Amino acid sequence: MAAETPTCLVVLETAKRFLSSFHRPARLLVAVSGGSDSKGLLLALNKAIEASGNSDLSLAACTVDHALRPGSADEADAVAGFCASLGIAHIVKRWDGQKPAAGIQAAAREKRYQLLAEAADNLGATCIVTGHTLDDQRETILMRSERGQGPGGAGMAADVLYDRRFWVLRPFLRLHRADVRAFLAAEGEGWFDDPSNANARFERVRTRVRLAETGEEHVSTWDAASRARSSEAAARWLGLHARVHENLVVSVSCAAARGCGDIDCRRGLLALAGVVGGRTHSLAADTVARLVAFLVRKEPGRLTAGRVVFDKRATGLYLYREARDLPTLALRPAETGVWDGRFTVRNGGNGMVQITATDAGGLQQQRLIAAGVPPGVAKRAALSAPHIVSTGDNCTAKAAVEPRICPYDTFLPGFDLIMAEMIAGLFGRQPYVRSPVHDLLTEMER
Template sequence: MAAETQVNLAVLETAKRFLSSFNRPARLLVAVSGGSDSKGLLLALNRMIEATGNADLSLAACTVDHALRPGSADEAEAVAGFCASLGIAHVTKRWDGPKPSAGIQAAAREKRYQLLASAVDDLGATCIVTGHTLDDQRETILMRSERGQGPGGAGMADETLYDRRFWVLRPFLGLRRADIRAFLTAEGVGWFDDPSNVNMRFERVRTRERLADADDEAVATWDAAFRARSSVRAAAWLELHARVHESLVVSVADAAVAGCVDADCRRALLAMATVVGGRTHPLAADTVTRLVAFLERGEPGRLTAGRVVFDRRATGLYLYREARDLPLLVLRPGATGIWDGRFTVGNVGNGMVQISAAGDGGLQQERLIAAGLPPGVAKRASFSAPHVVSTDDNCIAEAHIEPRIGPYDTFLPGFDLIMADMIAGLFGRQPYVRSPVHDLLTEMER
């Protein structure tokens, strides 16, 4: 009995501590699948709001029905009933339409966050809260480490900005699933077990099986504070040494490139390359090894990696998009799309527009030369600039073009916020939305 009481107190104290960190007023949208983790989270948060009488904090809930198996709609309906019993507003969002035959879990994750974001709008919420646990964290660390990302970049953040709009918060990352289930059992609350959680087709399930008999020391330790401090140092390096020209070229002085020997400045440089290449993920480990060897030689030359030309000259290093495999994008009036992963384009005119590569340099080349770039760099970089034309007679092409920060515009881990803000600023963008948890930047800057 004493052990159960301690477990209950740990769960409730975690919820209480989390709630006390909010800027208020706030409304939290809890993602509730019907599984033990999310139901435990919702119940614990509700108990602590009731116990403290926080009128400036409230809860709402959303269940995403992926419609991937029989019975999922019934489970969503049961969750709605559970929320009603607690007096919590609830909405179900269903993933309708065809499903991919491959990569279903990744596609389901992407759709889940899209639907949760729409629920935030529907219910007037401040943020999204999910029930990820220490078990999920350990699985994630092991999976990502085995992919070569290493322990320094392998863990989930307890705060992640989604789509530049809403923060996704994970207050239970320090709690084990067994403790949450013990809390629910003590409260007389049941839960659903998703059959996919035992399907060995999925990488996470296989990882979970391997971890079942492993010691904690068998998994690399995740240190979010270390990653946050690295973000601060990387941002400082970028502020001193990196410049962005016309959102097309990143330049770094030669002395700074020669002195880029530590992990933080290399991480900063690779992040800029990811943006220039219109990618969402960093370069693969073997490509990074090849790039580092090229930079360490210190000789003039060009190397292409991840759709980016690394152009080393006596005056410095220049990064720009290679001029091949550039896409064509057509937008209706009022529509918005992403071109080449590098630019968000909105059609603000009254006719159809087409966005393609400039191809012939032109005005962009002149601007880059005027900015002091070597003519050869300016010419090559200008070939990959976006060019907007109208496809309708008697209509003038009008479009709003904004640089896209590929690594962070969909998912921005809180521990990378300072570096992401620096990169956004260098590309002429505003800082990212701040977390509703008031101590995020304070903790990162320590």
């Protein structure tokens, strides 16, 4: 075996330190594309486990074949052979079907995590591990900062909960890609270079070229611990000031709302608005500025932003979904779907059900009034309540409805966990799945 250099040692030591943070036993599913980052990650983790002699940690691997270019299936087969040589269970998940003409990278990312979660189920994995490096982090920070998300909210988390089921862990976020490649070279291993990584039509590729040419090192500054402290402060504010009524209306005092000039207060309020509006993405910076200006004024009024009505009255500020563009969802028996981004619905009956927005008989309005919501607010908010009816003869409409924490139920960054937990509690939801590691944020920030 080739002699290890200091660069190789830092890669291997990072893998060892990462493995030492796990609650055991654990089975890690490594996402392996055949590129240098993911292949180096798999090899380093395998060597670290072999060196430790631990039998309570094991690896599995998955290659997602997006089927977007010729040769992708052959590369997946080559990765399967590499995994077999290491004695690691491996599965290929292929993205079949028609691909979108626009937004292909975002769609591929969404499908990749969906297929990785399927593989984790298939292989009995505890979590998913990816090979993102500091190079990826720098690119992400620059791209998100230029979209107006700001340096304070722009970095990737070392741990992300996907679909409320699997934690996705990124142990190499503080390593350069060059270090990982040096490690592979020292081990006598090559890798595949995806041609799309040189295609300038993609934003990330253009950003990568720009960073290489300008060396804008300042964009690599990312304080995840500071973001976690902000999340904790936002959670405290939510616990003190926010109330949720019938999973349809959020209320806070006007005095508390006027404090939204504070970034932590503002983050908490905007996260709640994301739940009420069923929106995953943040409001645009100019919309946030307009909203803050409205909230800090003492005069009552209404403002709509991100599908949410901010209704300011003498008794408080009330947030509810505007009664516009509300969808209809049909579900077969035992089928589960998401309605309006706000509710997860499972059909537990014996026939088709349909979910629409209506307040049949004014029952929801009366419940809101009984909960202390002003009648005018209750009347408007009730118009966006989900109503479930059976669409077949002799069928029973029986459905389980659960509020969806839209900003976090698909991707929940670990540094926002405490705020997401507070919001889930306000909406009567169970806590999120616990991480399989002791404290990855602390470990990765060392």
